[in-house]
Ligand code: HEM
């Protein structure tokens with residue numbers, strides 16, 4: 001169980017850190033190229049989602065790992081942890097889809113516009129479809145373990 005927890009919290013820490021690095025890179029790129037920050041729905045949702053993800057990680061760490069809550073608190077919190085964890089995860093997947101759409105729309109409307117039915121458009125859209133299908137399979141595999149109903 002401890003090993004499972006360590007893998008779970010470690011992988012989520014890696015995801016959180018990579019998310020923060022990714023967002024910082026966009027801010028750096030925007031600032032260096034004089035592009036305004038935080039003008040899109042994607043960026044607004046993105047900030048909200050990364051903050052929720054951080055809160056979810058800290059709550060999980062404090063309650064289930066260190067210092068760790070009482071047995072009762074852990075049992076009461078687990079269903080909330082699972083539901084909020086899935087919610088934040090699905091929101092991140094949805095926001096990634098918005099990001100793909102936004103990027104492709106920029107490229108289709110740039111000075112050298114990408115063709116609407118060109119191979120790049122298919123590549124970006126299919127990558128987004130695969131990302132969403134991946135999210136669906138993660139949700140189904142968590143639901144199939146009965147974690148939502150316990
Ligand atoms: C593969 C998936 C993703 C793609 C293709 C993508 C694409 C983009 C693009 C093109 C921008 C610049 C335009 C803008 O500011 O709206 C951007 C900005 C941003 N993205 Fe994403 N994104 C992805 C995933 C995410 C996720 C999952 C989050 C957070 C949970 C996120 C958070 C942000 C934030 C906060 C900004 C704003 C930075 C600023 O205003 O300077 N993105 N993204």
Ligand code: HEM
Nearest residue numbers: 005009012053056057060061064065081082085086142147
């Ligand atoms: C943003 C970070 C996190 C998210 C999105 C998240 C999400 C989830 C989800 C969806 C589940 C149910 C599915 C499963 O068992 O794999 C779960 C279970 C669990 N999580 Fe997290 N979690 C996060 C961070 C943490 C942290 C830091 C801890 C600290 C140890 C933790 C402890 C647990 C425990 C003990 C379970 C129950 C595992 C089981 O019953 O086998 N989580 N989490």
